Amino acid sequence: MKKILTTLALSGLAFTSCTSDDSVNPDKTEELQVEVPAQYSFKRDGASTVSYTGQTQRLRMVKELFSSFQDFDNATQNSMSNMFSNENDPFTGAELNETSKSIKSKVAASRLYFSTNTVASNEIKADFEEFINIQANEVFPKENELAAPGQAGQIAAGSSVRYIDGKGLEADQALAKGLIGALVADQMLNNYLSVAVLDEGDNLVNNDDENVEEGKNYTAMEHKWDEAYGYLYGDASVPSEDPNSILNESEDILLFKYMGSVNNDSDFEGIAEETFEAFKTGRAAIVGGNYDLRDEQVEIIRENISTIIAVRAIYYLQAGKNQLADGQDGVAFHSLSEGYGFIYSLMFTHNPETGAPYISAENVENYLEQLMAGNGFWDVTPETLDAISEDIAAAFDFSVEQASE
Amino acid sequence: MIRILRFSILPLLAAMISCSDADETEDDNNTDSFDRGEMLQNWADNIIIPSFENFEGITQNLEAKTLAFTEEPTEAGLAELRSAYVEGYLGFQTVSIFEIGEAEAVNYRANLNTYPLDAEGVEEKISSNEYNLELPSSYDEQGFPALDYLLNGLAETNTEIVEFYTSHENAEVYKNYLQNVSERINALTSVVHSGWKNSYRDDFVANTGSSSTGAVDRITNDYILYYEKFLRSGKIGIPAGAFTGNPVPGAVEAYYSPSLSKDLYLKALETTQNFFNGRHFDGSQNGPGYGDYLDYLNTIKNGEDLSSLIDGQFVTINEQAAVLDNNFVSQVENNNNDMLAAFDELQQNVILLKVDMMQAISISVDYVDSDGD
Numbered sequence: 001m002k003k004i005l006t007t008l009a010l011s012g013l014a015f016t017s018c019t020s021d022d023s024v025n026p027d028k029t030e031e032l033q034v035e036v037p038a039q040y041s042f043k044r045d046g047a048s049t050v051s052y053t054g055q056t057q058r059l060r061m062v063k064e065l066f067s068s069f070q071d072f073d074n075a076t077q078n079s080m081s082n083m084f085s086n087e088n089d090p091f092t093g094a095e096l097n098e099t100s101k102s103i104k105s106k107v108a109a110s111r112l113y114f115s116t117n118t119v120a121s122n123e124i125k126a127d128f129e130e131f132i133n134i135q136a137n138e139v140f141p142k143e144n145e146l147a148a149p150g151q152a153g154q155i156a157a158g159s160s161v162r163y164i165d166g167k168g169l170e171a172d173q174a175l176a177k178g179l180i181g182a183l184v185a186d187q188m189l190n191n192y193l194s195v196a197v198l199d200e201g202d203n204l205v206n207n208d209d210e211n212v213e214e215g216k217n218y219t220a221m222e223h224k225w226d227e228a229y230g231y232l233y234g235d236a237s238v239p240s241e242d243p244n245s246i247l248n249e250s251e252d253i254l255l256f257k258y259m260g261s262v263n264n265d266s267d268f269e270g271i272a273e274e275t276f277e278a279f280k281t282g283r284a285a286i287v288g289g290n291y292d293l294r295d296e297q298v299e300i301i302r303e304n305i306s307t308i309i310a311v312r313a314i315y316y317l318q319a320g321k322n323q324l325a326d327g328q329d330g331v332a333f334h335s336l337s338e339g340y341g342f343i344y345s346l347m348f349t350h351n352p353e354t355g356a357p358y359i360s361a362e363n364v365e366n367y368l369e370q371l372m373a374g375n376g377f378w379d380v381t382p383e384t385l386d387a388i389s390e391d392i393a394a395a396f397d398f399s400v401e402q403a404s405e
Numbered sequence: 406m407i408r409i410l411r412f413s414i415l416p417l418l419a420a421m422i423s424c425s426d427a428d429e430t431e432d433d434n435n436t437d438s439f440d441r442g443e444m445l446q447n448w449a450d451n452i453i454i455p456s457f458e459n460f461e462g463i464t465q466n467l468e469a470k471t472l473a474f475t476e477e478p479t480e481a482g483l484a485e486l487r488s489a490y491v492e493g494y495l496g497f498q499t500v501s502i503f504e505i506g507e508a509e510a511v512n513y514r515a516n517l518n519t520y521p522l523d524a525e526g527v528e529e530k531i532s533s534n535e536y537n538l539e540l541p542s543s544y545d546e547q548g549f550p551a552l553d554y555l556l557n558g559l560a561e562t563n564t565e566i567v568e569f570y571t572s573h574e575n576a577e578v579y580k581n582y583l584q585n586v587s588e589r590i591n592a593l594t595s596v597v598h599s600g601w602k603n604s605y606r607d608d609f610v611a612n613t614g615s616s617s618t619g620a621v622d623r624i625t626n627d628y629i630l631y632y633e634k635f636l637r638s639g640k641i642g643i644p645a646g647a648f649t650g651n652p653v654p655g656a657v658e659a660y661y662s663p664s665l666s667k668d669l670y671l672k673a674l675e676t677t678q679n680f681f682n683g684r685h686f687d688g689s690q691n692g693p694g695y696g697d698y699l700d701y702l703n704t705i706k707n708g709e710d711l712s713s714l715i716d717g718q719f720v721t722i723n724e725q726a727a728v729l730d731n732n733f734v735s736q737v738e739n740n741n742n743d744m745l746a747a748f749d750e751l752q753q754n755v756i757l758l759k760v761d762m763m764q765a766i767s768i769s770v771d772y773v774d775s776d777g778d
Contacts, residue, residue: 144540154540159515161541327510330541 034288036281039241040229042222044210049218050240052230054101059235061103062179063253064091069135069172070163072143077136081129104128107182110190111197113348113357120361124182127344128175135171139163149378157330167376168329170337176253177312177341181348184231184255185305189350192228193282193298199291208289225283225294232256232275232305244272255305262308267402275304299352306349306358310396313342314389314403320377321385333377336385343367346392358395367391439701440693441613441621447683447692448624449606455686456499457598463489463496464591471587475580478570480563487556491665493590494549498672500597502631502680505624506609507600511593514635515544521655522550524558531578538589550660551586555579558661617771625695626771629759632677637751640670644737645744652741657733666733671726678719695762704765706757711765715757722750 042049065083068075082090086102108114108124138152143163147153152165164170191197198221205211207221218226233243235252248260263272282297316339323332346359367388371380389400470489474482497517504514516538523545530536530546538547560566569579601609612620638648639658646652659665679686683694696712704711725747730736736744763770 144535144537144542146537146539154542156512156515156541159512159519159541159544161544 034281034284034290034293036277036284040233040243040276040280040283041241042283042287044212044217047217049222050226050229051216051218051223052226052234054099055227055230055234056236057096057099057101058103058106058183059231059252059254061086061091061096061101062176062183064096065103066172066176066253069175072140075136075140077132080132080136084128084132103179103183106187107179108186108348110186110194110348112190112194112350112355113186128178128182131171131175131178134165134169138165139171149375155330155333157328157334160330162330162334164333164337164377167372168333168336168378169340169372169376170334173334173337174341174344177338178344180254180258180341181309181345185309185345185350186348188228188231189302189305190348192224192231193301195295198224198286198294204291207286219286221286222283225279225286228301229279229283232259232279244276247272255308258312259305259308262311265311265402265405267398267405268307268311271304271307275301278304302350302352306351307396307398309342309345309349310358310392311398311403313339313346314392314400315339315405316342317385317389318400318404321382324380325382329378336371336377336380340368340371343371343388343392359392363391437702439698441615441619442610444683444693444698445610445613445620447685447694448680449601449609451685451687451692452680452683453500453503454598454601454606456503457594457601459686460496460500461591461594461598463492464587464594467493468587468591471584475570475584478567478580480567483556483563483567487662490549490552490556491662493552494659494665494669495672497549498669499676499686500594501635501673502628502676503624504631505627506597506605508597510600511596512541512544513593513597515541516593517548517590518550518658519544519548520550520639520658521660522546522554524554527551527554527582531575531582534575534578536582536585538585547586547589549590550658552583552590553659553661555583555586556662615767617769621766622768622771625763625766625768628677628680629763629770630772632751632758633755636670636673636677637748637755640666640673640733641744641748641751644733645741645748647745647748652737652744654734654737657737660734663732663734665731667726667729667731667736670729670733671723674719674722674726678716681715681719695766698766699762702765704761706761711757711761715754715762718750718754718757722747722754725750 040050061083065080068080068083079090082088084102085104086096086099089097091097104125107128108121114121142151142153145151145153147155147164147166147168150166153163155162155164155168162170201220202211203219203221203224207219210219212219213223216223232255233240235250235254235256237251238246238256243256247256247263250256250260259272259275262268263270278297278300282294282301285291285293285297316335320332320336320339323329323335326332343364347357347361347364349358350356351358370384370388371377373379386400389403393400393403467489470482470486474486501514501518508514526543526546536546537543556566559569570576570583573579609620609624612618616622642648644653644656654660657663657666658669681695683692683697684690685692696716699712699715700710706714728743729747730739733744759770
């Protein structure tokens, strides 16, 4: 786990004053001191400048959509698709129905990866519609049948019931874990934390001059940063200022949840705190006008979030492999379905050294095809699971073993 | 949490200090020379297989009595069937721990004893005459909890209950459902018992390795899981609201024949304690078990043998149980504090078994309580 960037960020530069050569205002020669607060608390004239309601809303939408995959009595392909695109008042609460936000509009929609690639973006959106299609049209009709190779239905997983398609895939897991990449990580790493978005238009000048957005008390740049923050920490159960106080105990079902899981692995201990520090420092750097420091934090966040996704992908492939060996098919298929979603998410990661995903979309597609060949999880071999795990680990700097604990 | 840490450090230190005769134990690889094979044999041949042998006899009788009742539903037949049900439910307590091998493969315990029953679900299935007890989604619609409902929960009086099987418009389906439930209990028991007799016993006894796939490791995890989840929580903790603060009388085992609930608890307790001591199923003697293993390792806690502490706690738990009403539904409703007291005593042994004993014999807990999503 590369701690080099952290050391730089926390020890030296956090409290160093330096002039920014990139400053738009060459007359500014006073030292750019950055004070990093203990909590994620930023104010202007006594009021908080931190806001990310749109993100919180989308996280709620994902939760509701995810739950409806198990609503055999009432959910349909239309109702779930409507939740995905927020059309026709699909949610139970008025707040979500009335907002203009939707999950779909922000799936594979980042500035860096998709602004000139709407073809790919639409294909990815279609993948998620396909998960909905599978659940509604393949799985729902087989609610009261036992699953078998090539046939959807129920399967026992311990003393629980799981519902899978003909290839053993739990579509709701594929959707949720896939959205960790396609919605959450993509928006964070490739959109809101990108220079293209942070510095777009007059953001730099306005930030330097503290020109706040109309009707608000935050600058555009501050807000963009907070929107990235909101995708990770925005679940209603997570305290905005001190999110790690509830790590592993929140009701989040997406990235924050799995950041907690990875943090529990002794090989990756500290990743949660490091990520939070980076968010705080970057936000403080924005307030202090120190954009180099800000961008250094982005590198840390990009590496950490990408790591979390990769670690979980490997973790679930290995868990599934062991469970298959144990004859626990239902439990194994559940693990592998989660692995499927995390692998899908790998194409949205961002390697700070290359500016591209750690694993290309092509390779991701290849892995998924291997997993789903024949009767999918019913047929998959331990060799395949190991080979994919090794491939993923090779793109990072940890081992399959470290990720599997 | 702090309490547990404090306890766990002492035996580790103590074990290191007083463990002069035993070999040094590494982290996961137990290299002591306790005869695990002998213990596995005792477990398999003197406890587990005899338990299933006995229980299968009971389930065969249960199926036969059910058939007799459904062929001619009378109050006398109902009384006989109820006896068979009681014998069955008590007998199940003697095998429920051993969710390993074939039992694990068929989800034996989940099929035979998931409660509270989904009574509404049962009624829906009967009125639609559409059901498949093999589905995992039907775990809570079959087994002993379903028998309990079908024999005791349909109506207030015996006469009215029998009418469900004679004059009720769905009488045929009620009879079939009842029959299917008993048949399935017996069929699964037969499968599990055969599994042991055919090849699993030999595999089990030969699997003396000390890794997490060794038989000792696996059965011990099953044992601790049973104690914590099914004995402590299932029979006492959840009904008493020990975790939530809200008692749930509806979660009592044998809810429709609640005067059986304490007997089921005592039987499960006895089975758990006996297994700890390696006591033969026929009660004739004690063979090698956890108590012996801990004594071999000379495991001490707070100056006492851990094996004595655990056994002593079992005695305490039994003594506490004396104050409990036979009917746990009444107990929860009228004096839940006594149920909470039972929970507290059971909890003591969770710590001694799950933390202290597991650590002493170098086995790691392989289960997580939650769904693990």
